[in-house]
Amino acid sequence: MAAAKFETPALKPYPVIPLVAEGAMASTRPFVASPQIQGNLGFPGELAEGWEQRAIGKMGELLGRYRSLQVYMDACVHCGACSDKCHYFLGTGDPKNMPVARQDLMRKVYRRYFTFAGKHFPKLVGAVDLTREVLDEWYSYFHQCSECRRCSVFCPYGIDTAEVTMAAREIMDSVGLGQKYSNEIIGKVHRIGNNLGLPGPALENTLEGLEEDVKDDTGVAVRYPMDAKGAEVLLVTPSADFFAEPHVESLIGYGKVFHAAGISWTLSSMASEAGNFGMFIGNYEQLRKIALRIREAALELGVKRIVVGECGHAWRVAYSFWNTLVGIGAGGKDPFAIQLQSQLDGRYRQPMHICELTWDLIQRGALKFDKEKNDDRVITFHDSCNVARASRMGDMPGGQFLIPRQIIQAVANNFHDMAPGTIGEATFCCGGGGGLLTDDLLELRVKGALPRMEALQQVVDRHGVNFMATICAICKAQFTKVLPYYGFDMSMVGGVHQLVSKAIRLGDTH
Amino acid sequence: MSALSLIYAALFYAATALFVVGLALKIRRYAAIPAPLKIPTTPAPTTRGGVALRMLREVVFFESLFKSSKWTWAFGWLFHAALLLVVLRHLRYFQQPVWEPIVWVQPFGVYAGFAMVAGLAGLWARRCLVDRVRYISTPSDHLHLALLVAIGLSGLGMRFVAPTDIVALKAFMLGLMRLDIQPLPADPLLLLHLTLVAVLMIVFPISKLLHAPGLFFSPTRMQVDNPREARHVASWAAALDK
Numbered sequence: 135m136a137a138a139k140f141e142t143p144a145l146k147p148y149p150v151i152p153l154v155a156e157g158a159m160a161s162t163r164p165f166v167a168s169p170q171i172q173g174n175l176g177f178p179g180e181l182a183e184g185w186e187q188r189a190i191g192k193m194g195e196l197l198g199r200y201r202s203l204q205v206y207m208d209a210c211v212h213c214g215a216c217s218d219k220c221h222y223f224l225g226t227g228d229p230k231n232m233p234v235a236r237q238d239l240m241r242k243v244y245r246r247y248f249t250f251a252g253k254h255f256p257k258l259v260g261a262v263d264l265t266r267e268v269l270d271e272w273y274s275y276f277h278q279c280s281e282c283r284r285c286s287v288f289c290p291y292g293i294d295t296a297e298v299t300m301a302a303r304e305i306m307d308s309v310g311l312g313q314k315y316s317n318e319i320i321g322k323v324h325r326i327g328n329n330l331g332l333p334g335p336a337l338e339n340t341l342e343g344l345e346e347d348v349k350d351d352t353g354v355a356v357r358y359p360m361d362a363k364g365a366e367v368l369l370v371t372p373s374a375d376f377f378a379e380p381h382v383e384s385l386i387g388y389g390k391v392f393h394a395a396g397i398s399w400t401l402s403s404m405a406s407e408a409g410n411f412g413m414f415i416g417n418y419e420q421l422r423k424i425a426l427r428i429r430e431a432a433l434e435l436g437v438k439r440i441v442v443g444e445c446g447h448a449w450r451v452a453y454s455f456w457n458t459l460v461g462i463g464a465g466g467k468d469p470f471a472i473q474l475q476s477q478l479d480g481r482y483r484q485p486m487h488i489c490e491l492t493w494d495l496i497q498r499g500a501l502k503f504d505k506e507k508n509d510d511r512v513i514t515f516h517d518s519c520n521v522a523r524a525s526r527m528g529d530m531p532g533g534q535f536l537i538p539r540q541i542i543q544a545v546a547n548n549f550h551d552m553a554p555g556t557i558g559e560a561t562f563c564c565g566g567g568g569g570l571l572t573d574d575l576l577e578l579r580v581k582g583a584l585p586r587m588e589a590l591q592q593v594v595d596r597h598g599v600n601f602m603a604t605i606c607a608i609c610k611a612q613f614t615k616v617l618p619y620y621g622f623d624m625s626m627v628g629g630v631h632q633l634v635s636k637a638i639r640l641g642d643t644h
Numbered sequence: 645m646s647a648l649s650l651i652y653a654a655l656f657y658a659a660t661a662l663f664v665v666g667l668a669l670k671i672r673r674y675a676a677i678p679a680p681l682k683i684p685t686t687p688a689p690t691t692r693g694g695v696a697l698r699m700l701r702e703v704v705f706f707e708s709l710f711k712s713s714k715w716t717w718a719f720g721w722l723f724h725a726a727l728l729l730v731v732l733r734h735l736r737y738f739q740q741p742v743w744e745p746i747v748w749v750q751p752f753g754v755y756a757g758f759a760m761v762a763g764l765a766g767l768w769a770r771r772c773l774v775d776r777v778r779y780i781s782t783p784s785d786h787l788h789l790a791l792l793v794a795i796g797l798s799g800l801g802m803r804f805v806a807p808t809d810i811v812a813l814k815a816f817m818l819g820l821m822r823l824d825i826q827p828l829p830a831d832p833l834l835l836l837h838l839t840l841v842a843v844l845m846i847v848f849p850i851s852k853l854l855h856a857p858g859l860f861f862s863p864t865r866m867q868v869d870n871p872r873e874a875r876h877v878a879s880w881a882a883a884l885d886k
Contacts, residue, residue, distance in 0.1 A: 153775055154775045154776055154779050156779075197677075198677060199677070199678070199680065200677070200679070200680065201674060201678060201679040201861060202679060202862075202864070204673065204674065204677050205858045205861045205863075206858075208670070208852070208854040208858055209852070209854055209855040209858030209859065209862070210852060211852045211855050212777075212780050212785050212852070213720065214770065214776055215708075215709055215713050215716055216712070217777060217780065219712070229779045229780075235779070235780055238780065249850060250850045251847075251851060257783070258782075258783050258787070259784045260782040260783075260784070283685060283864075286685045287708065287711065288709075288711055288713075289708060289712075290702070290708050290709040290712075290720075290855075290859075291859045291862050291865070292702075292708065293862070293864075294685065294864050418680065418681075418881065419884075422881075453871060454681065454682045454683070454871045455681055455682065455871070457874075457875050457876070458680070458875065458877055461875065461885075463871065463873070463875060464874075464875075465875045467875070468885060470885040470886075471875050471885075483872055485872070524683070524685075524686060525686060526686055526688075526869055529690075531686065531687035531689065532687040534687075535687075559685075559687060560711075
């Protein structure tokens with residue numbers, strides 16, 4: 135389908151909060167999932183008679199299931215602290231992309247059906263009935279949120295729009311209005327094992343090819359094993375790492391790290407995907423079902439450690455949710471958790487991020503680098519939203535900011551951070567997270583990348599930065615697509631382990 | 645006993661009951677609903693003590709709002725701090741003898757009355773002048789501000805323009821607490837002030853004023869960042885493991 139034409143926003147020398155442009159993105163919406171895609175996940179195929187009552191029923195159920203949703207529906211005072219914090223608002227000016235206004239799309243329905251004031255004085259508090267028009271607006275604007283949590287950092291009550299977006303998508307799925315992109319991908323994970331739908335034999339082929347490439351390149355026989363029983367480490371990584379550029383460069387890097395450190399490791403054909411789109415659609419059962427594949431693979435392969443590759447929301451799910459969902463972690467006292475936790479090696483963090491693993495090895499002196507091999511690069515680091523605001527690395531709060539930067543500085547000589555308000559906990563989403571990395575939302579993705587592109591332009595001008603490292607498959611894919619719209623070269627983006635890969639010493643050639 | 649005194653006594657009993665019961669029910673609900681997943685906004689404290697400190701900074705200094713918007717923070721903090729002093733100052737109407745700290749707070753409470761109205765004026769100005777905040781403001785947002793400003797101005801009016809018989813007022817309030825209704829002075833400004841305060845108490849549990857208890861139950865702020873060290877499972881989610 136020919137995409138509608140749109141204008142790429144101009145990069146300004148300093149950030150400007152746009153004036154409200156009502157309706158600017160009202161017609162932007164992703165493709166709707168077909169009845170078959172919906173059916174594969176056990177959702178109704180399409181809207182049917184009585185969907186309004188079912189949606190309200192679902193909302194009531196979620197309000198009783200998630201404290202976050204109930205508190206966030208009540209607590210907002212419309213102070214406007216979040217109003218200039220969302221990259222989609224900054225890029226589009228559409229006021230419904232202000233976090234508070236996005237939440238209000240649900241809040242006005244919540245008030246109408248669940249509060250005294252909304253039931254009796256709807257006009258006064260802005261409460262409305264759930265109609266088809268309201269639902270369409272939900273579909274539009276709850277698919278213009280990347281669940282990046284930047285708003286929650288700045289809200290005086292910590293209201294997290296991601297929680298509201300997830301609930302809205304869950305309600306829409308439950309009445310038969312699903313998003314094609316996310317739901318189709320979840321179907322693929324269940325059917326084939328990963329988001330890209332790469333079957334086991336294709337993966338093995340790819341890995342053999344990688345081994346040959348690395349051998350040609352370095353003269354060293356680095357292994358990229360699949361389904362190796364008894365390996366020490368199970369590496370779970372986003373499936374884009376297997377074939378997409380620049381993702382695969384990081385996969386090559388992980389293998390070199392394991393090789394240089396002498397750690398036996400394996401990938402799994404069953405768990406060939408770290409991504410978990412169950413989170414994007416806010417469905418706990420899907421979230422858990424997708425995570426269960428990792429548990430099963432770990433039990434079957436008998437591994438002692440589980441390590442996660444460069445992927446933002448996957449790391450959120452792994453770090454924050456895996457222990458809850460499927461018992462990958464520590465401290466479980468029930469038989470379900472104990473079964474796995476007694477197999478895993480308690481001396482290591484479970485699960486561990488590949489950056490934590492690499493940094494631990496660097497600190498122990500187990501890895502050596504030729505830093506000058508990266509001298510052609512002037513590097514900056516883009517903090518991926520879900521790593522920054524929904525997870526941690528290492529023992530210290532904020533380790534997720536330090537460790538990747540320390541790795542970069544251990545393997546390269548030229549590093550410059552972007553402006554303080556655009557990194558760390560205040561980092562901007564790449565514009566493609568949360569289930570929006572689809573071409574039917576290209577305009578939104580390009581405009582949503584504006585704040586990051588402005589920050590990047592600044593370090594390009596000041597320091598000659600020519601490489602933006604990041605640790606997320608979605609960030610990498612999104613930037614590869616979007617950088618050219620802003621006049622940057624698409625090869626400017628890449629992984630942290632891509633840099634590691636370039637500089638690491640592999641020891642003697644065989 | 646005058647009808648007026650009886651009406652206001654009834655109003656305050658009703659307002660207090662609605663305030664206390666309504667708020668208690670809301671808090672009970674917040675406490676009863678599980679938070680099935682670990683969702684602290686990171687970087688987050690890794691210990692309970694750290695969380696208590698984070699919460700304290702939010703409650704006392706409005707830390708997140710400070711990060712977000714200095715103007716909103718300045719007006720918002722000024723209003724809330726002033727409101728606290730004003731409420732403390734008013735405790736003297738409910739105590740005999742008056743606690744020593746409440747005696748000390750009296751002079752500050754007077755200035756706080758002005759600060760409170762100034763803070764509210766600043767917050768209200770944002771609702772009119774900043775296009776984003778204008779867009780999100782509902783009639784109820786303006787009415788909340790109008791209510792608080794009117795309470796502040798009627799109070800200041802009694803202090804500086806048209807004083808009421810505060811000795812009789814105190815007798816009325818102390819009487820209310822003993823279920824012994826005393827005569828209430830019939831000054832219009834006082835009656836307005838008391839009516840508006842009763843309205844504020846009544847709407848508290850059914851309005852955005854729930855942000856006060858809500859903060860303490862916000863999972864992004866009150867959860868400990870330790871998901872790898874401790875398994876966190878909600879009751880309804882634990883059933884799935886069986």
